């Protein structure tokens with residue numbers, strides 16, 4: 001998968017060189033390119049923002065640099081020309097997805113992460129300040145599938161943290177990135193529930209014991225205990241998830257013995 005991120009703070013994305021996602025890039029499983037939006041400015045001050053039309057506080061990102069950036073990135077170019085392999089010749093393939101982090105986007109969830117992991121190309125446009133001039137997204141819709149997304153119902157200073165979260169959530173689902181793919185199946189949100197609590201050695205620590213069932217060696221009982229704990233935890237912390245699961249599949253909570 002190729003991912004291009006456009007931002008005025010490319011260094012914000014540096015952690016993506018670490019750990020599993022860094023390794024995925026070195027193995028050629030993820031082709032990540034981070035671009036500085038200011039490379040597409042044409043004035044001496046490399047201006048990327050201006051005051052909001054209609055007045056009000058804050059600044060809005062200018063359409064011109066964003067328009068040039070998204071045109072170039074669509075052709076797999078950075079500010080200085082082509083980067084990475086050229087896009088496949090136009091063979092009727094779907095236009096690339098343009099993901100726009102925004103508190104007014106649809107919240108990112110695990111099923112969206114799976115859908116994104118099946119895409120050959122993602123472009124992430126990180127806004128700052130009060131956001132990007134809306135015309136940029138209207139114009140981009142001519143050559144991208146534009147998808148604003150939110151990290152949650154709170155406001156960040158810009159889209160970079162959301163881009164980090166997105167690339168990590170999607171990148172770890174790419175084949176070969178996580179060593180044991182079975183570990184992905186048991187995680188929170190994969191079955192519409194939160195994951196059960198986990199323990200390791202020692203069996204007793206500060207007077208606190210690992211639950212007996214986990215040391216019993218009885219796989220069936222362990223599986224039942226984990227499912228029940230996952231359900232309890234979901235009911236307590238995220239009753240909304242439980243309600244959504246039952247609405248989708250009324251038999252979802254039936255015991256699976």
Ligand code: ADE
Nearest residue numbers: 101102103150151156162
């Ligand atoms: N930019 C600012 N706040 C954001 C949020 N909650 N999610 C995604 N992008 C954002």
